[in-house]
Amino acid sequence: MIKRELSKLSGENWDRFLPVFKKKNVQTKKPHVVREKRVYTPFPPAPTPSKIDKEIESGEYFMKEHERQAIKQAKKTQANLEVREQKKAEKASAFVAPAEKKRKRDDKNKLAPTVDDLKNKFLAQEDSKKKKAKASSLSDFVSK
Template sequence: MQERFVKRRQRLVGPNSSTLKAPEILTGCYILVQGNTVAAMGSFKGLKQVRRIVEDCIENKMHPVYHIKILMMKKELEKDPALKDENWDRFLPKFKKKNVQTKKVKSKEKKPYTPFPPPQQPSKIDQELESGEYFLSEKKKLTKKWQEKQEKQAEKTAENKRKREAAFVPPKEPSKQDSNNSGNMEEDVAALAKSLKQKAKEFGKQKSLQNINAEEYISAPAAEQPSKKKKKS
């Protein structure tokens, strides 16, 4: 908290008191910063401006440089007599505050206080005594380690094999409905081709080709052929 206050106070003063001199010239007030106090002497209007600059800087609302820019614009507008009675808000710059996201310090959860120390963790020898490995010979220990290593390798090879075989899995076959739909479409196309061929043959058999309108004939349904009676010999 103290470091934050020192940074904001330094922001108000500026390097070599350059930021503090600008409000003094623009407001016509004498400003002094000492410790936690800001003292100012001058006219009532100038003191109001100084107070606003200081409060906005300490509360981190606006940088003093932006206030200095606004005061400079107001000084220029005061010189124009035509704009004396008008509102100057449209001429003044508008600054938007950008909130920079800071990293939040993770607070560690405090455990409840207990006067007793935590239980001692079992050592490697204690674990071997519990499992019975401590009493085994060196040869048996080596064989057991080798078996565990072989089991891990077998699991890893099986997993790698399963991953390799996954690339060769055949895709799912289309459902029966799709095959039925495709079969029906083929039958419709074949029936249409057959009817067109039949109409073309009938059209060729006609004697007077010039007087016949081909479009009306094709659109009309196919006429039934007369049944021929077989002559008895």
């Protein structure tokens, strides 16, 4: 009976009978890194100075509390002044006018005429009208 069923399935896809495995992200081993040997020093490094050591060096350790507070406050106000000046400069930079482009002298025709140019033109027209009036005589108007 099993042989008959297998013969029926011979033309079908067998994937449904095969096991399905989920893929896992397996990390590959990193190669062993060989570190360079450091130079051997027989003496240990100097210890880092403590807060008290730093105060003794600067002289703050021997000051009174109100003197320390005054110095701290002076540093704070100085820092605030610097920040305030920077912000003022940034705000003022918004009001600075951009550089203007220079005009070319070739654009005289495009520019509006000046008062002197108009005055000269008007006077020239008046002179030409006067000359025409003087040149005309009675004989010009009377036919012969």
